[in-house]
Amino acid sequence: MIRHVLQRGPWARAELMKLLFFIDRELYRRFGATVFRWKMYKYGPFSREVLDVLDDMEACGSVAAEVADDAVIYEHASTAPAELPQEVKEVADKILDVWTRRSLDDLLTYVHSLEEAKKRQPDELPPGTDGPVAAAWLGALVEELFFARRELIPQYRRLHEVRQRILREVEEGTGEGVAEITSNIATAIRQYATEIEEALAELGADPVKASLESAVEEYAGVLRLDVPVGGGKTLEDILYESQDEVLDRLHEVMMALFMEYVEINEACGGVCPPEAAQKLEKLATLELATYIIYRLHQKQKIDKKTAVATLNKITDEILS
Numbered sequence: 553m554i555r556h557v558l559q560r561g562p563w564a565r566a567e568l569m570k571l572l573f574f575i576d577r578e579l580y581r582r583f584g585a586t587v588f589r590w591k592m593y594k595y596g597p598f599s600r601e602v603l604d605v606l607d608d609m610e611a612c613g614s615v616a617a618e619v620a621d622d623a624v625i626y627e628h629a630s631t632a633p634a635e636l637p638q639e640v641k642e643v644a645d646k647i648l649d650v651w652t653r654r655s656l657d658d659l660l661t662y663v664h665s666l667e668e669a670k671k672r673q674p675d676e677l678p679p680g681t682d683g684p685v686a687a688a689w690l691g692a693l694v695e696e697l698f699f700a701r702r703e704l705i706p707q708y709r710r711l712h713e714v715r716q717r718i719l720r721e722v723e724e725g726t727g728e729g730v731a732e733i734t735s736n737i738a739t740a741i742r743q744y745a746t747e748i749e750e751a752l753a754e755l756g757a758d759p760v761k762a763s764l765e766s767a768v769e770e771y772a773g774v775l776r777l778d779v780p781v782g783g784g785k786t787l788e789d790i791l792y793e794s795q796d797e798v799l800d801r802l803h804e805v806m807m808a809l810f811m812e813y814v815e816i817n818e819a820c821g822g823v824c825p826p827e828a829a830q831k832l833e834k835l836a837t838l839e840l841a842t843y844i845i846y847r848l849h850q851k852q853k854i855d856k857k858t859a860v861a862t863l864n865k866i867t868d869e870i871l872s
Contacts (some may be wrong), residue, residue: 689836
């Protein structure tokens with residue numbers, strides 16, 4: 553089906569993902585089955601299977617991927633025809649006829665208006681914990697660094713706005729040590745406790761369950777290293793071309809967080825044990841601390857040596 557969609561022209565990853573979701577949604581409505589398995593995350597519908605298939609297609613040369621500005625663009629690169637059952641082809645063509653002439657903003661507006669985006673089903677959510685405040689911060693590091701321009705589905709917007717206010721306040725009034733930063737984060741969280749609780753309540757189902765698996769997928773996406781960082785470059789380009797020691801340490805922090813989140817996600821059943829809840833609270837705070845340290849370095853408020861040493865310490869704390 554991906555080949556059939558790409559025969560209509562090149563698509564950015566975000567647009568391609570949503571077009572495939574629209575097609576699958578209509579297939580499910582008509583026939584009770586889909587081509588891919590989908591989850592509704594913070595930025596709309598997502599399928600890990602779609603990315604896996606795209607990787608395989610790119611490896612065998614049937615799809616070409618290119619980074620342009622802040623997007624990964626996929627283009628059909630094979631002369632072989634796309635072979636689809638007639639009923640699937642008809643549904644796909646109907647969706648493509650409607651949406652290939654519309655903008656990404658139109659796609660996003662429509663996705664966010666769907667009932668699936670407004671109400672998440674508990675049985676579709678990942679294992680979580682009893683520590684709801686952690687839901688406000690899980691995945692914060694990669695979201696702020698790499699996904700800031702993406703449009704969140706409605707119920708996550710207020711939570712994101714509160715988080716950004718907290719980050720600004722901590723960034724403006726903090727020093728360079730992990731202990732001081734984490735203490736300031738804790739103070740800011742207490743100050744915004746009521747707003748955080750109200751924003752979390754808008755998520756409907758268990759917010760930590762929702763945020764934990766979203767964080768796993770977000771980190772998995774970034775650590776593919778093909779995430780665009782601007783100027784037609786990817787994170788991989790920056791890591792290997794710049795030889796930036798601070799960025800290398802940031803990458804190590806992200807790897808450590810990803811490993812911990814995957815382990816907790818796999819270990820939890822319906823409810824995570826208390827020690828997992830405590831671990832998530834700690835990891836979520838260290839995510840915010842990492843972002844603050846990186847921002848302070850970018851603004852030249854701390855030097856490279858201090859940033860590297862602090863990020864090393866954060867990595868050790870994550871894995872301890």
